[in-house]
Amino acid sequence: MNETPASARTAPVEAGLIPEAATDAAPVVEFRDVSIAFGGPPVLQHVSFSVAQAETRILFGPTGVGKSVLLKLTNGLLRPDQGSILLFGEEISHMPEGKLFPLRARTGMVFQEGALFDSLTVRDNVAYQLIAEGVPDPEIDRRVRNALGFVGLEETFSLYPSSLSGGMKRRVAIARAFIRKPELLLYDSPTGGLDPVTSTTIIELVMKERDVYRTPSLLVTHRLQDAFTLCTNRFDSERNRMVPLPEGETDPNTTFLMLEGGRLIFDGSLHELMHSENPFVRDFLE
Amino acid sequence: MPIDTIENTAKQLVLTVQDYSLFAARAFMNLWTEPRYWPEFLVQSDIVGVGSTSIVLLSGFFTGGVLALQSAATLSQFGATAVTGQFVSITMIRELGPVLTGIMVAGRNASSMASELGSMVVTEQIDAMRALGVDPMRKLVTPRIFACISMLFFLTIVADAFGLLGGAFVTVFLNHQDGTQYFSKAWESLRYPDIIQGLVKPLFSGYIIASIGCFYGMRTTGGTQGVGRSTIQAVVYSSVLIILVDFLVTRVLLALFPPL
Numbered sequence: 001m002n003e004t005p006a007s008a009r010t011a012p013v014e015a016g017l018i019p020e021a022a023t024d025a026a027p028v029v030e031f032r033d034v035s036i037a038f039g040g041p042p043v044l045q046h047v048s049f050s051v052a053q054a055e056t057r058i059l060f061g062p063t064g065v066g067k068s069v070l071l072k073l074t075n076g077l078l079r080p081d082q083g084s085i086l087l088f089g090e091e092i093s094h095m096p097e098g099k100l101f102p103l104r105a106r107t108g109m110v111f112q113e114g115a116l117f118d119s120l121t122v123r124d125n126v127a128y129q130l131i132a133e134g135v136p137d138p139e140i141d142r143r144v145r146n147a148l149g150f151v152g153l154e155e156t157f158s159l160y161p162s163s164l165s166g167g168m169k170r171r172v173a174i175a176r177a178f179i180r181k182p183e184l185l186l187y188d189s190p191t192g193g194l195d196p197v198t199s200t201t202i203i204e205l206v207m208k209e210r211d212v213y214r215t216p217s218l219l220v221t222h223r224l225q226d227a228f229t230l231c232t233n234r235f236d237s238e239r240n241r242m243v244p245l246p247e248g249e250t251d252p253n254t255t256f257l258m259l260e261g262g263r264l265i266f267d268g269s270l271h272e273l274m275h276s277e278n279p280f281v282r283d284f285l286e
Numbered sequence: 287m288p289i290d291t292i293e294n295t296a297k298q299l300v301l302t303v304q305d306y307s308l309f310a311a312r313a314f315m316n317l318w319t320e321p322r323y324w325p326e327f328l329v330q331s332d333i334v335g336v337g338s339t340s341i342v343l344l345s346g347f348f349t350g351g352v353l354a355l356q357s358a359a360t361l362s363q364f365g366a367t368a369v370t371g372q373f374v375s376i377t378m379i380r381e382l383g384p385v386l387t388g389i390m391v392a393g394r395n396a397s398s399m400a401s402e403l404g405s406m407v408v409t410e411q412i413d414a415m416r417a418l419g420v421d422p423m424r425k426l427v428t429p430r431i432f433a434c435i436s437m438l439f440f441l442t443i444v445a446d447a448f449g450l451l452g453g454a455f456v457t458v459f460l461n462h463q464d465g466t467q468y469f470s471k472a473w474e475s476l477r478y479p480d481i482i483q484g485l486v487k488p489l490f491s492g493y494i495i496a497s498i499g500c501f502y503g504m505r506t507t508g509g510t511q512g513v514g515r516s517t518i519q520a521v522v523y524s525s526v527l528i529i530l531v532d533f534l535v536t537r538v539l540l541a542l543f544p545p546l
Contacts, residue, residue: 072413101416101420101421102419104419105419106419109417109418111410113410116411117411129420
C-alpha cells in the first residue's frame with residue numbers, strides 16, 4: 001500500500017523539480033501496535049506506522065477520531081497503554097519525563113490554537129527555548145527576527161498574543177516551532193478554523209519548511225484541500241512562493257495516513273488514496 | 287448503590303492525597319537539582335511578598351486592635367489591664383500572626399496560582415511548554431513554592447509587628463492606658479520559644495499554599511468552569527490544611543518547648 005508508482009517518483013526528481021524520496025535511513029518516528037484509552041472505549045487501537053527522514057505524513061480523519069492524541073503520543077506528551085513508540089530511535093513509551101525533555105527539545109510542535117504564552121510577548125514566545133537555554137539577548141533578538149521573517153510577521157516582535165489575529169497566532173506558533181531548526185515537526189490542525197487565504201499562507205509555510213529544510217513532519221488535518229495543496233505543489237526559493245508541480249506529478253515525500261474509529265485504515269501515497277477501495281476513505285474523499 | 291458511591295469517593299480521596307504527596311515532594315526536590323529558574327523565583331516573590339503586604343499589614347493591625355479591645359474588657363474585671371501588651375504579643379506572635387497571614391495569603395495567592403496554571407492547562411500552554419522541552423514543574427511550580435515559603439516568613443513578621451501596633455493604638459487612644467507599659471509588658475513576656483513557634487509555622491503555611499494552589503491548577507480539567515472549580519478547591523483546602531497543620535506544629539513545638 002505504501003508503494004508509489006515508479007514513474008511518479010523518478011521523473012520530477014530527475015528534472016530537479018522536487019526533492020528525492022525519503023531515504024532508507026532509520027525512521028524518525030515509529031509507532032508499533034499502539035493503543036490508548038482514557039477510562040472509556042479505546043481512542044487508538046493497534047496503530048502502527050513510521051515517519052522516515054525528510055518525509056511529510058499527513059494524518060486525516062474526522063473530528064474526535066484521535067488525531068491530536070496520536071500527535072501527543074509522538075513526543076511523549078501522552079503515554080500509550082500498549083505498544084511502543086520510537087522517537088529518534090529511542091523507545092519513549094516508558095521513558096521518565098525528565099529524559100523526555102531533551103528529545104522534545106529536538107522536535108517542534110504547532111498546537112491547534114497556537115498555545116502561545118499569553119503573558120509573554122511574541123519575542124519571548126518565539127525565543128522560549130533559547131531563553132531557557134541561556135542564549136545571549138542579542139543572539140536571541142537576531143534569531144527571533146529571522147524566525148518571524150520566515151513567517152512574515154517581523155512587525156509583531158514586541159506585541160502580546162492577545163493583539164494578534166487567529167492566523168497570526170498560528171504563524172507565531174510556527175515560528176516558535178521552527179526557531180531551533182527541529183529534527184521533526186508536529187502540526188496539529190494548523191489551518192483549523194482559519195479563512196482560505198490564511199490557510200494557504202500557513203500551508204505555504206509548512207511546504208517551505210518541507211522543501212527548504214527537508215524537515216520530517218507529521219501533519220494532522222481534516223481539510224483535504226490543504227493535503228492536496230501540499231502534495232501537488234513545491235516551494236520555489238527563488239520566487240519565495242509555492243508553485244504547482246507539473247500536471248500529474250506529486251511530491252514523493254508527502255504521504256497519507258487515515259484514522260477511523262481509532263484504527264489506522266490507510267497508509268500510502270496520494271495516488272493510492274485516490275484509488276482506495278475502502279468505503280470510509282471513498283466517503284471521506286467525496 | 288450508596289456503598290459504591292462511598293467506595294469511589296474514598297478511593298478518589300486516597301488517590302488525590304497520593305497524587306498531591308508525589309507532586310509536592312517532586313516540586314520540593316527540584317530545588318536541589320539543575321535547572322533552577324531564579325528569575326521566576328524573584329517574580330513570584332514580588333507577587334506573593336510585595337503584593338500581599340497591604341492585606342497582611344491591615345489584617346494584622348486590626349487583629350491586634352481587636353485583641354486589645356477584647357482582652358482589656360475581660361482583664362479589667364480582675365484589675366489586670368496592665369497585661370494587655372503581654373496578651374496581644376503572645377497571641378499575635380505565637381498564633382494569630384502566622385495563621386491569619388497564612389489564610390490571607392492563601393485567599394489571595396493560592397487562588398491566583400490555581401487559576402493562572404489552570405488557564406494555562408486548558409489553553410494547552412502547559413503542553414506547549416513540555417513540547418518545547420521545558421519542565422513546567424521546575425519552571426512554574428518550584429519557584430512558586432519557594433517564593434511563597436520565604437515571603438510568608440517575612441509577611442508573618444510584618445503581621446506580628448502591625449498587630450502589636452494595632453494593640454498599642456487601641457490601648458493608648460481607646461482604652462486610655464499607658465503606651466510604655468503596653469510595650470514593656472509585650473517585650474518582657476516574650477521568650478525565644480514563642481518567636482520560634484511563630485516563625486516556624488509560616489514555613490509550613492507557605493509550602494501548603496503554593497503546593498495546593500499549583501496542584502489544583504495543574505490538574506484542571508473541564509475548560510473555564512474547571513478553572514473556577516480548581517480555584518475554589520485551592521483556597522478551601524489550603525485554608526483548612528493551614529489550620530490543621532498549625533494545630534499539629536503547635537502540639538509538637540509545645541512538647542519541645544514546654545511553657546514555663
